[in-house]
Each structure stands twice: as C-alpha cells, then as structure tokens.
Amino acid sequence: MSNEQQKQSMSTDEDVIVIQDLNKWYGNFHVLKDINLTVKKGERIVVCGPSGSGKSTMIRCINRLEEFQRGSLVVNGVEMVEDVKNIEAIRKEVGMVFQHFNLFPHLSILENLTLGPIWVQKKPKEEAEAIAMKYLERVKIPDQANKFPGQLSGGQQQRVAIARSLCMSPQIMLFDEPTSALDPEMIKEVLDVMVELAHEGMTMICVTHEMGFAKKVADRVIFMDGGEIVEQNTPHEFFDSPETDRLQLFLSQILQH
Amino acid sequence: MREFKPLPAQPAPLDTVGPIRWMKNNLFPSTMNSIVTILIATFLISVLPGVIDWLFISADWTGTSQDECSKEGACWVFVSAWMQQFIYGSYPDSELWRINISVLLLIAVIAAPYRLPTNLRNKVGLPLFLLFPFICLTILDGRLIGLSYVNTDFWGGFSLNVFLASASIIIAFPLSFLWALGRRSDMPFIKSVCVILIEFFRGVPVLALFFMGSVMLPLFFPEGVNIDKLLRVWIVLILFMSGYMAEVFRGGFQAIPEGQYEAADSLGLSYWQKTLLVIFPQVIKVSMPNILATFVMLFKNTTFLLIIGIFEILSTTQTALSNSNWLGGHASEGYIFVAAVFWVCCFSMSMISNSIERKLDTSHKN
Numbered sequence: 001m002s003n004e005q006q007k008q009s010m011s012t013d014e015d016v017i018v019i020q021d022l023n024k025w026y027g028n029f030h031v032l033k034d035i036n037l038t039v040k041k042g043e044r045i046v047v048c049g050p051s052g053s054g055k056s057t058m059i060r061c062i063n064r065l066e067e068f069q070r071g072s073l074v075v076n077g078v079e080m081v082e083d084v085k086n087i088e089a090i091r092k093e094v095g096m097v098f099q100h101f102n103l104f105p106h107l108s109i110l111e112n113l114t115l116g117p118i119w120v121q122k123k124p125k126e127e128a129e130a131i132a133m134k135y136l137e138r139v140k141i142p143d144q145a146n147k148f149p150g151q152l153s154g155g156q157q158q159r160v161a162i163a164r165s166l167c168m169s170p171q172i173m174l175f176d177e178p179t180s181a182l183d184p185e186m187i188k189e190v191l192d193v194m195v196e197l198a199h200e201g202m203t204m205i206c207v208t209h210e211m212g213f214a215k216k217v218a219d220r221v222i223f224m225d226g227g228e229i230v231e232q233n234t235p236h237e238f239f240d241s242p243e244t245d246r247l248q249l250f251l252s253q254i255l256q257h
Numbered sequence: 258m259r260e261f262k263p264l265p266a267q268p269a270p271l272d273t274v275g276p277i278r279w280m281k282n283n284l285f286p287s288t289m290n291s292i293v294t295i296l297i298a299t300f301l302i303s304v305l306p307g308v309i310d311w312l313f314i315s316a317d318w319t320g321t322s323q324d325e326c327s328k329e330g331a332c333w334v335f336v337s338a339w340m341q342q343f344i345y346g347s348y349p350d351s352e353l354w355r356i357n358i359s360v361l362l363l364i365a366v367i368a369a370p371y372r373l374p375t376n377l378r379n380k381v382g383l384p385l386f387l388l389f390p391f392i393c394l395t396i397l398d399g400r401l402i403g404l405s406y407v408n409t410d411f412w413g414g415f416s417l418n419v420f421l422a423s424a425s426i427i428i429a430f431p432l433s434f435l436w437a438l439g440r441r442s443d444m445p446f447i448k449s450v451c452v453i454l455i456e457f458f459r460g461v462p463v464l465a466l467f468f469m470g471s472v473m474l475p476l477f478f479p480e481g482v483n484i485d486k487l488l489r490v491w492i493v494l495i496l497f498m499s500g501y502m503a504e505v506f507r508g509g510f511q512a513i514p515e516g517q518y519e520a521a522d523s524l525g526l527s528y529w530q531k532t533l534l535v536i537f538p539q540v541i542k543v544s545m546p547n548i549l550a551t552f553v554m555l556f557k558n559t560t561f562l563l564i565i566g567i568f569e570i571l572s573t574t575q576t577a578l579s580n581s582n583w584l585g586g587h588a589s590e591g592y593i594f595v596a597a598v599f600w601v602c603c604f605s606m607s608m609i610s611n612s613i614e615r616k617l618d619t620s621h622k623n
Contacts, residue, residue, distance in 0.1 A: 065519050084528075091525035102520035106538045106619055115534060116524040148619040161520075168524060 095165030155186025346413020413568030433502030458500030
C-alpha cells in the first residue's frame, strides 16, 4: 500500500480546492460565471462540456495560468492572491498535463523531468534523477530517458509529461484534454497511466471527453456550458439520468457513435 | 496463411544515376535551360582565364617596393609590404604579441563551448565569453597590468575591426536580450524605455550614430573630462547592435509556443528560471540565422569607422594607397585584399553558426 493511499484514508474530509463565486472576463466577454466547486482530497473529477464552455479556463485558474476578476480560490489551504510568491507556492502543489504535452524540446526526457525538482525544490541532481527514473518506470518508458521529446510518439510524450508533473510530488493533478491530440492507438496507454494514478488516490481534475474513463474512475462528473457548471453528479446518475435537457442533448450527441 | 516475403532490392536503371544523368537533370533539362547553361558557360570561359591570369599567373608576389612589380598582373607586393599595417595598424613592433595573444584568446572563447565538457561550459565558458572584451582591452592598453602604455591612436588595422566587432557583439548580446525582455514586459515604464531605446538605435543610420559618438557626445561632457574616442565608438556599436539584436530576439520569443511558458509556469519555475532555462535556449535556436546576419552586418559596418578617422583596415588601405612610394594605382589589389579578408571571416562565421544550429537541433528522429 502506498503512502498516498494511507494519507488519503486518514484525511478524506479535507477540502483541497475551494472555489467560491469565481467570475472571469476576457475584456467584456464573460467566460466563467459564478463557479462554485469544492474538491476533497483524493477525489477524482471529470469535467466535460462543449468547446468554449470554459472548462479549460476553469482548471487553468486553479494554478493561475489564467487570472480571474471576482470570487475566491483556495488551494490546499492557501488563498490565491495577486502575489508572485503566493502563486509559486500554489503551483508547487498543483501539477498540470496539457493537451499538447508541452515538453521542453531542447532538453532530454530526463532533463525535462529533473528541471523542476532541481531548480524549484533545490534537490541534488542525483536525487532528482532517481525520482525521475522512478516515475519514468511508472509510466513504463525508462528506456527513453536519454532521448529528446521530438524522438518520441505522442502517447509517450504525454506519459513523460505526466511523469514530469509527478516528479514535483503535487497534491493535485490537473489534466487539460490529455488525450485530444493523440492518435486513437495511443489514447489507451495514456488513459492506463491516468487510471493507475487515480487508483493510487491522487486528487485529480480532468477535462476530457473520454466517457469510458469518466465512468471507470470518476467520483463526480461535471458538465459545463456557457461558462457555468450546469450539472454535477456521480457518473452513474450523470450518464443514466441527466437532470437537464442540455446535458441530455450533449450526451446524445457524443454517445451516438 | 500466406507468408509475406519482401522482394530483393535491384540496382537502379543505368540512365537514372551517375554524372551524365546529373548533367541532364541539372544543366540541360529543357531547351531554355540549355541555352542559359551555354550562355553562362561561354561567359565564364571568356572571362575566367583573364581574371585568373591577372590574379595569380602574371602577378608579382615577392619584393619590397613597387619597382619590383614588373609584370602585367596584380601587384601583391603592395599588400605584402603593407601587411603589418593592414593587420596591426601602427601598434608598436615590439608589442605585437599582445594583439596576437588577444586573437588567440578570442579563438579560445569561440572554441570553448565545443571543447569544454558540459559541466564546465557554463561555469568557465560563459564568464570567459563575457569578460573577453575587458581582458582584451587590458592587454592592449597595458597600463593596468604593468606593460607599456599604447595609446588607442596607434590601434588599427584588421585586428581593430575584429576586436571592435567582437567586443560589441559580446556586450550587446546580454544587453539586447534584456531590452527584448523589457519590450515584452507588462510593466509600462520598463516597456516604454526599452521600446524607445530599440527604436532609436535601430532607426538612426549607423553613420549618424558614429558622428554623434565622435563629435557630439564630447560636447556634453564637463570641461576636462575626455573619454577616449575608441571607447565612445565601442559604446555606439554596442547600442546600435543591441537595437537590432533586441528585435531579432523578440522574433525568437514570438516563435516559442505559449505552451512552453505555461508548462514552465505550472512546474513552479520563477520568471528568471523560466526565461533562462526554458525560453532562452529555444530562442537562441530559432534566432541563430538572424543573429548571424546581424553579426555579419555589424562586423562589416566597422569599416564605416574610417569616416571618423579610426584606422581600421579600410582606412589603412586608403593611407597606403596615397603613400608617395606606392602611387602606381594599386587600388584593385588593396580593395580585393580587404574584400577577401572580410569574406573569409564572414564565411567562417556562417560555418560556425551552422554548426551551432546543428548542435542545438534536437528535433531529429531516429
């Protein structure tokens, strides 16, 4: 049994993310409207919705890649305020995986993984490399350590990106459409890693349209449209008995094929 | 089930490979192209032998005065007799080793990133690179380290072109990077200062800047303060170069996908860590061709300094041409020599930058 699982069972009731009345505008365009969301430690949340519904924007607010104009956001007990040190402190707790992997092309895989531990956490190089190899083994590509991102397939790159975030030992992992840019054959290898991570008790918020993944691991599925949270429920209720006509329409569109 | 057996490879048909095919493809693919090929060939055949004859075969190579230039061709005696002036200017004979050492140091600074092991590259190579202008200045000037003092009036020749250009480039490099960062900054004051600096030094002709540096600037100094002319020119070159380079870097910054900044941010890297560890190496890679173009431009622009009376190679050539012992019309030889020297240097810089680009290229697949 891993440490994370033990930690999780001791403090299941802890709220790690509290979002209250969050509002965001791009100029005059109101992108996020009165978002309220509380995430407990170890909870797995899947966010879905049509494009432009604000789901990516919402999770990018959590590690301050996007700023918001009104409302409050508390991550791991730290309130997000307009201050560099505060933002950096929150980012150390929150890992993020992007749609387009965003690996650093000029660094080898190993260097991609050790950059954060060495420079942010001030770990010695040997220790950082040991951690990096541990996580590369977990995502099943330790043999690629000395290659460059350009030499890897999309699925491998995304797994490296997940490992890169994990090397910072974050409390929370955000996934922003991690499989949308992948070939069909590679989606599974990335989802497998994510499922494994979910089973280990990591707190996860995942924007995705992989409904199979949502059914399998999510504690809660959130549906967003027009910048607001329309509906949230357990996967079972969410898919079998949607409360709103909007969600019903959305589900009928994506589940047709 | 049927077993799959790959077919054996066969040699290519004879008429699709080899030199004859190459000529057919590249020189005579169509009537029009054949005519052009023949025209160019005729032109080269009629001109080249004369040029080669003048340059090499009937040229005079040895001697000390122009009386020994008896043949029809070029008088290279002119160049060899003035060689020391062309390269070292009027720097005292007994002190020439100081220039030689500085040149060796410059070569060492350029070669350092290739030869040094990775762990020493940043710790030794980079400081050496940034300190080079000052070390070189100390050696050539001599006062600080107890050597005899050589006034900058005696500095000259091609070595001066090389030192001025390299010293300016080295200082301009970090300076322009800061300007480019400033121009992208969200802070209005820093941003506007950087925009003004960049646009001023990019928008004013370099000759006008040289005149400002040599004629106008001293008017603003208090009585008795006299800043060396060469130093003023050096500062002008640095600022001019920085203006151009800042825009080159800005182009590089814009070529880096937003995701790189976001990934660095999400790891919790600070602004300077993100800029120096993630963004800068990628900016250098995409900007390399433009950085080289700017270097070459600045290097060639150092010849403009003849206008304000600095004895760089071109102005030395003109002095030599008007010398009473050499009034035989050696302008062609002189200028061809200058052109050849610059071409060799610029071409070497191209080769170096190509090899840096190859070194930085990590997108290769295998």
